[in-house]
Amino acid sequence: MIKKNSKNVKLKRAASTSLTYAILIGVSIVFLFPCLWLILASFSKSGSIYSFDGFFPSEFSFDSFITLFTDTSSSGYNYPKWFLNTLFISVMSCIFSTLLVIATAYTVSRFEFKAKKPLMKTTLVLGMFPSFMGMTAVYILMTQFNLVNSHWGLILIYSCGAPMGYLVQKGFFDTIPTSIYEAARIDGASNAKVFRTITLPLSKPIIVFTALTSFTWPWSDFILPKLLLKEKDMYTVAVGLMNLGETEFSRFAAGAVFIAVPIVILYFFLIKYMISGMTAGAVKE
C-alpha cells in the first residue's frame, strides 16, 4: 500500500517535472526566437531586411559588424563613440539612481513621519502624468542650466527621476522583519549603522535589481538623449540607431545586438546576488 503510494507520488513528481520543463522550453523558444532573428539579421550580407528568405537572411557575412566599427568618419556614424557615451551615461546614472532609490525606499519603508502617507500618495499620482508632456519644460530647464548637449545633463535627469520609482523597492523593504531592526536598535546601533550593517546585506536582490533597471533605462532610452544631445558625436547608441536609414537594417541589427551584450553579461554576473536573499539564513536569529 505504502509502496504503491510512493510510486504514485514519484510518478506524479516526474510528470510535474516534465511538464515544468516543457513549459520552460516553450517559454525559452518564445523569447529566444525574435532575438535569434535579430542576431541572424545582423549577419545578413545585404543590408535590407527584405532580402531575407522567410525569417532569415539568405547570405551571411560579418560586413555589418565590420562597418559598424570601422566606418566612423562618413555621415557622423560613429558607433564606437556612441557606445562609450552610452556606457558612461548608464554607469553614472546607474550609480546615482541606485543610491537615491534605495535610500528613498528604505527611508519611506522604515520611518514613521507625518508627511509619509501624503508623500506616498503624491509620488503615485505624479507618476500618472504623461511624462513627455513635461519634456518642453525639461528641455528649457536644461538650456537655462547650460546642460544641453552634455552627458552630465542626462545623468542628472535620470538620477533625479529615479526616486519616483521607489515603490517597488519599498515593497521589498516592507517584507524584512522589523524584529531584526528592533534587536539592533536595542543593541544601540544608530539608524545609519542599521542601514549599513543590516539592511544593505539583506537587500542584495533588490539592489541588484534596481541597479540593473537603472542601468538599462538610460542604456535603451532614446527620447531624452534625442531631446538633449545635439551633436552626433555626443549621441547615445539608441539615438544613433534611430537615425539610421531604413535600408541599412543589418547594420541596425548589428548595433542592436551589440548593445544587448553588456546587459546579458551583467545579468549572468549579477544573477547569483539576486536570488540569494534571506533564504541563505543569514538573518534568522
Add this chain to the structure above:
Amino acid sequence: MSTKLSLKSKTKKIGNDVKEKFSKEHMKESFENKKEEVAVKTVYKRDNIKHFFQTANSNVFASMCLMGLGQLMYKQIVKGLIYLSFEILSIVYFVMYGGKAIYNFFTLGLITGDPWLEIAGDNSVVMMLMGILTWFIVVLTIVMYYTNIKDVYNTQIRVLKGGMPEKIGESLAQLADKKFYKTILALPLIGVLIFNVLPIIFMILIAFTDYGGDIVPPELISWVGLENFEKLATLGEIAPTFLKILSWNLLWAFSSTFINYALGLGLAILLNKKCVKGKAIWRGFPILAYAIPGFITLIGFKFMFSVGGPINQIISDAGGDVISFLGIDAKWTARAIGLVVNAWISVPTIMLLTTGILSNMNTDLYEAAEIDGASKRKQFFKITLPFVIFSTTPVLISQFIGNFNNFGIFYFLRGGLTLDGYFLASDTDLLINWLYNLSIDNNYYAIGAAISLVIFIITSAVSLGVYVRSDAYKKEDTFR
C-alpha cells in the same frame, strides 16, 4: 487626601515665594519667566497662534525679525549663522532675480522677440518656467522661516524645562539618527521637485495659456484662464474621441497589467521550483528579451507582422491570403498583437523582480505548512500568493501606470493613422498617443495640456483609490 492637598499648595507657595524673591532682583526677566512658565504648561498646544504670541520670548521675536538671530542669542552659533546666511542669500536672490521672475511669471513677457532684427525679446516659456522655480524658492523661504521660528521656540521650551540649548553636534547627530529620514530624503526630494514636479506644474499651467499653434516663442504667450477647457467641453469632436480612447485605454491597462503580471509571476514561480536544474540558464532566455532596447524590439515586431514580413511570407507560401495584422481594418488583431508584444517586453522584468521577492520569502512558513500536511496547492494559495501579492502591489501599480501611459507600443507598431470617428487618433491609440498627436504633431500644446490635466485627474483618482485601499498601503507591516 487633605494632607496631599496641603502639601501641594505648600510647594506651590514656596515656589511662588522663590519666584517673587527672584523677580525683585531681576524685574525684567521675571516677566519673561512668567511667560515661559505658561509656555511650558501648554507646550502641546503649539499650533495655537494666539497662544504662541503670548508665550514666545524675545529670542523668538528676534528670529522672527532676522532669521537665526534668536539662535545666535541662545549661543547656537553655527545654526544661527546658517539661518542668517540663508536669509541674506534669499534677499539677494529676490532683489536680483526673484522679484523680476515673479513679475515675468504674471506677464509672461512684454517684448516680442524678432530674430531678424536681433531683438532677443522675452521668451514666455522660459519666463513661466523660471517663475515656477522662483515660486519654489518662495515656498522654501517660507518653510525655512517657519522652521527657524519653530526651532528657536523649541529651544525656548527646552531651556525652560531646564535643558540647555541644543549644541550643533547634537543637532547633527539627530539628523544622522532619529531624523535620519530627513537627511536621506532631502536629496531625492530636491531632484524630484526640479525634474518631475516642476515640469508637471509647468504643463498644468500651460493648460491655462494660449501656447501652441502660431503662438510659440518668439511670439508671446498669455494667460487665457479656462478658455481651453471651455473649448474641450463645447467642441463636438473631442468628447467622443476622448471617451472611446479612454475606454480602450482602461481595457488595455487592466488587461496588459494582468497578463504581464500573471505570466511574469508564473514564470518566476516555475523557475523557483526545486526540480528545475540550471536556473540561471533558463532565466537567461527572458533576459535576452530584456537586454534588447524596447524600441528595437518594437521595430522588429512591426516588421514581422507587416504585410511583407516573414509571417505573411510563410502564410502566402503555404497558399493562404496575406493578413494585414496592423493595417487600417485590423482593430482587434492590432490590439491583440500590442498585448502580446507588450507581454514579451515586460514579462522578463516582472519575472526578475518577483524572483527577487520570492527568494526573500520566509521559508519557515513553508516548513510549518509542510508539517501541518498542507498540500502544495494549498501552500501556494495560502502562503505564496498572499505574500507575493502583498509585496508586489507596488509592482502591480507601477505596471498599471506604465501600461496606462505606454507610449511606445502603438506609436511604433501602428503610428500615423487617423481614423474615422476619431479626432486625430486611431482605434489602437492610447490617450498618451493621442496627446502626442495633438501636442507634438499638431502643435496644440495648451489643448494637449488641458486634456492631459483632465486625464491626470481621472486616472490619479482611480489609482489613488485602489492604492489607498490596498494592504501594501494600509498594513505595511503584514509580513514583518
Add this chain to the structure above:
Amino acid sequence: MKKTIKVLSIMIVLAISLNMLVGCNVDELRAKYSHATTFKRFSGELEENVTLRVLDNDTALKQGYFDELIEAFNKKYEDKGIVAVDANMDSYSDLANDGPYGYGPDVLYQANDVLMKYATSKHILPLPIEKLDCYGQVSEKAWDAYKTTINSKEYTCGVPVNIQMPMLYYRKDMLPADWQSSWDKNNNEVPDMLESWTEMYAFSKEIRQLDDDKYGYMKSLFDPFFSLGYMLTYGGYIFGEDNSDPSEIGLAAGNAELGIQMIMQLATIMNEEATDDTITLNAYSKMAKGEYFATMTTPDVYSMFINQFAMEKESDGMSKADALKYAEENLLMTTIPTSPLSGDLTDRDGEQIGSKIVGGINGYAISSYTKSPVASLEFVNFATNYDNVMQRNEMLGVVPARLDAVTALGGMELNVYEFLEDGDLVIMPSIEEMAQFWPPMQTFLSDVVMDAFRDENKRKFSTLTLMKEGLNKVSKQIFDAIYTLK
C-alpha cells in the same frame, strides 16, 4: 492636494489680472520695436576668423560631396580665417528648438517645406537674393517656394539648390526583347510603358501573368507624397490660392476621384504591401533581384539603388567594376508617364494628358541666430555657384535648380526643370499647416489601397461617387485638424 489646487488657482487668477493691467504697455513697446530693416544683418563687413556650422543632408555627407565643398570653401577664404565645418547634427533637427538657445547651425540645407516652417517664426533670415551668383539662373518657380509674406511684405528666405521630383526607376534589362516592335506604338524609340501609365499598367499585368513572383510597377501607394499627383492630374489641388490658403482644401476638386480610381487600379497589379511602406523599403533589393520592373522615388536615393544592384550582380559572379557598370547601364531614371484623360488605365487607345506630381525644392537657408550672417551668405553663394551645383549633380545625382546647369546637362535633368516650369511639378506647400495634412491623407490613401484587396461586398470605394465622397471627407478631416483647435 486641495491646498495645492487653491494656491494654483489663486496664482492663475492673479496672473490673468496682472496681465490685463500691463496689457496697455505691451503695444507701445511692440510698436517701438517693429521697425523693419530687412537686410540690415547683411549690410555689414564680412566677418573674419569665424567658424560656420553647416548642416547639409546625409547623402551629401555620405557620398563625400560635403567634404569637398567645405574644403574648397575653406581654401578660398583661408586668408579671411573663415572656416566652414559640418554642424555634426541630425539633418532633421529642429532649428526652432535649437536656434534660440544657441545650439543650431549657421547654415542649413533642407527641403522647402521644412525650411519655410522656420520662416514664419523668423528663425531663418530673409536673404538679399539679388546679390547671389545664382539669382538670375534659378527658376522663378523655385524661388517662389522660398517666398513668404510677413506683415504684407514679401521676403525670400532660402536659396534653391536642387529640384526634388519623384522619378520612375526601371530596369532596362527587364524590357521585353522585342519591345521595339511590340511596345513602341509611336516609334519614338522610347518604350511605351515608360511613357504612359496605361501601357505601364498593361505591361505589369503581362508580367504578373507570366510569373507569379514578378511584378511590373511597384510602389507603396499609401504614401501621399508620391500618390497626391494622381489627384492633382485630374483637377484636385492641396490648398487654395497657389497652396497658400489652408482654409480651402481642394482634394476633391475637378475630377480628382479619377486619380483615386487610378490608384486603385494600380493596386491590382501589386499586392497588399502597397498599403504600407514595405515596397518603399524593399524596392532596393527587389529591383536589384529583378522581382520588380519599375518603381517611383526621388533622385537622391539613386546611388543606393545602384549600390544594391551592383552588390546583387557581384554575388552572381561579376567583377566589382563590371557589376557597377552593368547596374548603371540597366537601372535608369525617367520622368513620370502620362495619364489617360478618361482616368481609366484599361483605356489604352484614349487620349493622354500630362501627369502632375508633387515635389520639393531643396536649398540653403541661414539661421537668424548666426553670429556671422555675411560669412554665411558668402558660403551659400559659394555652394550654389555653377561649379558646385554641377558637382553636386555629378556626385549625388540630384537635379539642379539652375537653368545654366540643367541646360548643360540636358536629358533627364532638363526634363525635370521643364516639369517645374510648366507647373506639372507641384511644389509642396511651404506653410506650417502641411504638417496637419499628411496623417489624414495617408490614412485615407491606405484605406483606398486596402480597398482594392477587400472582398467585393466590403468595398468602401466601389464607385466614383464614393471615391469623391471619400475625398470630401478627408478634406474635411484635414480642415478640422487645422481649424478645430485654432
